[in-house]
Amino acid sequence: MTDLTTHGAHGSEPTRPGHLPVADVPHVLRVADTDPKAAKRVERQVSSMFLLSILLVVAFVVAYIGIDKSTVVYIPVFGEVGASTIALGLTFGASVLLIGAGAIQWAKKLMPDVEVVQMRHELVSPADETAEAAANYERGKEESGFARYKMIRRTMIGAMALFPIPLVIMLRDLWSSPVSGTLSPAEILSTTIWKKGERIVTDATYLPVRPEDLPVGGLVSAVPASLQEVQHLEGNLNARGKAAIILVRMDPDEIVSQQGDGWDYQGILAYSKICTHVGCPIALYEQRTHHLLCPCHQSTFDLANSGNVVFGPAARNMPQLPIGVDSEGYLIAMDDFSEPIGPSFWERSK
Numbered sequence: 001m002t003d004l005t006t007h008g009a010h011g012s013e014p015t016r017p018g019h020l021p022v023a024d025v026p027h028v029l030r031v032a033d034t035d036p037k038a039a040k041r042v043e044r045q046v047s048s049m050f051l052l053s054i055l056l057v058v059a060f061v062v063a064y065i066g067i068d069k070s071t072v073v074y075i076p077v078f079g080e081v082g083a084s085t086i087a088l089g090l091t092f093g094a095s096v097l098l099i100g101a102g103a104i105q106w107a108k109k110l111m112p113d114v115e116v117v118q119m120r121h122e123l124v125s126p127a128d129e130t131a132e133a134a135a136n137y138e139r140g141k142e143e144s145g146f147a148r149y150k151m152i153r154r155t156m157i158g159a160m161a162l163f164p165i166p167l168v169i170m171l172r173d174l175w176s177s178p179v180s181g182t183l184s185p186a187e188i189l190s191t192t193i194w195k196k197g198e199r200i201v202t203d204a205t206y207l208p209v210r211p212e213d214l215p216v217g218g219l220v221s222a223v224p225a226s227l228q229e230v231q232h233l234e235g236n237l238n239a240r241g242k243a244a245i246i247l248v249r250m251d252p253d254e255i256v257s258q259q260g261d262g263w264d265y266q267g268i269l270a271y272s273k274i275c276t277h278v279g280c281p282i283a284l285y286e287q288r289t290h291h292l293l294c295p296c297h298q299s300t301f302d303l304a305n306s307g308n309v310v311f312g313p314a315a316r317n318m319p320q321l322p323i324g325v326d327s328e329g330y331l332i333a334m335d336d337f338s339e340p341i342g343p344s345f346w347e348r349s350k
């Protein structure tokens, strides 16, 4: 059984037997309840918010198409930031905010602020209760003004209809961008900035690494030295993410296999740091077993045996980077990775 008892806009009603009591708070009528002009004013306010939200979505689309992704602007405190990022963030954020603000204003100023007790027993209602619910729905529709305030209704529907557009447009970036052009994911992940002779330096501090810096059982997170020169450029985060590696050292006799002959240097092995499952960075290394454990979904790779997967959802071994030393005794890459780094989702389309 469903029953409704309301107090408020229509005055307090005595509590009837079988009904839950409702605190008998005197209802204070709002300006918009008694003054049609005030109600009209609120209607215009709410409609303006929804309308502005629509215009901001249009501005989002224009900014997405029109602003060059490499354009930067200076903002105090934040420094140099991408103009496109700022424009997209502000327009989309303000658009969502205005939909929310409009809905709140509508609910607070125009919808009835009555107290309702709803008693329910069964989940499946008999026909007469279904009819009653339909009648209640119609009454709610009437009282909320959804039918009456046409301007609000139309602008809100317009705002809600345009709201998903930015989300759909941004999906495009999952496939290609000005950085990746029209390359497929496999092609994007197939090359990094590693090349023959590129010095291996520690991540963040950019210090070149000598073999003697790394004891047996040790692990170092590292990147290519040239990353320091491009770190201020557009796309440097992609370059960093793709080139990140870990260096581990083990007794050369413990190495069972590698992805290429002599790709280690005196027991020092370099592997991509990006998990081949869905791309989490990994640096959890167990010295005794030579296992590298991904914290995201527990994929485990055996670094003493070609980086093969020994446990977990990853379907591909960790790509290995061939390394050596230069004339000054610093560790260098002998080539780029021989296979794509990171997630292997692109393989499924083959």
Ligand code: FES
Pocket (backbone or CB within 6 Å): 275, 276, 277, 278, 279, 280, 294, 295, 296, 297, 298, 299, 312, 313, 314
């Ligand atoms: S991302 Fe590493 S196991 Fe899922």
